[in-house]
Amino acid sequence: MIEVTGLTKRFGDVTAVDDLTFTVRPGKVTGFLGPNGAGKSTTMRMILGLDRPTRGQATVNGKPYTTLKNPLTTVGSLLDANSRHPNRSARNRLKWIAQSNGIAVKRVDExxxxxxxxxxxxxKAGGFSLGMGQRLGLAAALLGDPEILILDEPVNGLDPEGIVWVRTLLKTLAAEGRTVFVSSHLLSEMAHTADHLIVIGRGKLIADAPVNEFIKHSAKSSAHVRTPEPLALTEALNGQNISFTAEKDPEGREVFVIPGATTDRIGQLAHTNSIPLAELTEHTASLEQAFMESTGDKAQYQAAFTGMKDMPAVEEDKQ
Structure with missing residues (x-):
């Protein structure tokens, strides 16, 4: 178990982490989400004793990481897959790490x-691709067969097969009762992998909830409706002050999109007004939508570019 209590980190006048409190429990994959600059990596570094908190504390199994004897047998971590000696082979790197933590060398080959x-x-690890470097970093994290894993962007650089492999590995380890704490910007992948989410923005806690609950409370689902009588449906919706938009589906057919509405409500409205329906479906919001809704104003860096029309004109040099 990982416990973070009132964790705060300041760098001069900048508060990178601001009074964070949360618990990462065993038996589930806990995703750690936030925009760039939200304080995720700094939080992980403080949990691992690499940065000293300005205030508050972080413990693993009730103890600060720095007090653990042979820490890799308790906590496995991957913060930067590129932090490897380029002239040392993968096996020798892992062998050196194993010997420094009292781990049997046979575990290296495993x-x-x-x-x-x-x-x-x-x-030599220096010739490894980004994806191979990630795999080597994961091997180091798993070397001590730890009960706790802390991974920062573990699927970065992996191909689709590798991403599915990591997903399966993390879910298997959590099912064994281990504590798995993982950050990622790949929200579609996190939606498949995580059971629970810790979401932060500008160093502050935004959400601490199961994935489905976070999506439900952060973004609205919508009802999608097609009818051969669009004018009648428009009048019925306007009569109930129900907001909607009219869009085209991939086949070019007009679809009414009604945010926050249930199929039960729209179905009853259509029945009351004798409006025939060709389609009535409820679309659940995605994790990406929920994340954007909850963190949109917390992003440290926000792009202004929205299309080619925003590109500044480039004047040709006049000779």
Missing amino acids: VLHLVGLTEVGKK
């Missing part, structure tokens, strides 16, 4: 096999 790097174990 984790190399687990992450799919057995065939390149003797090659």
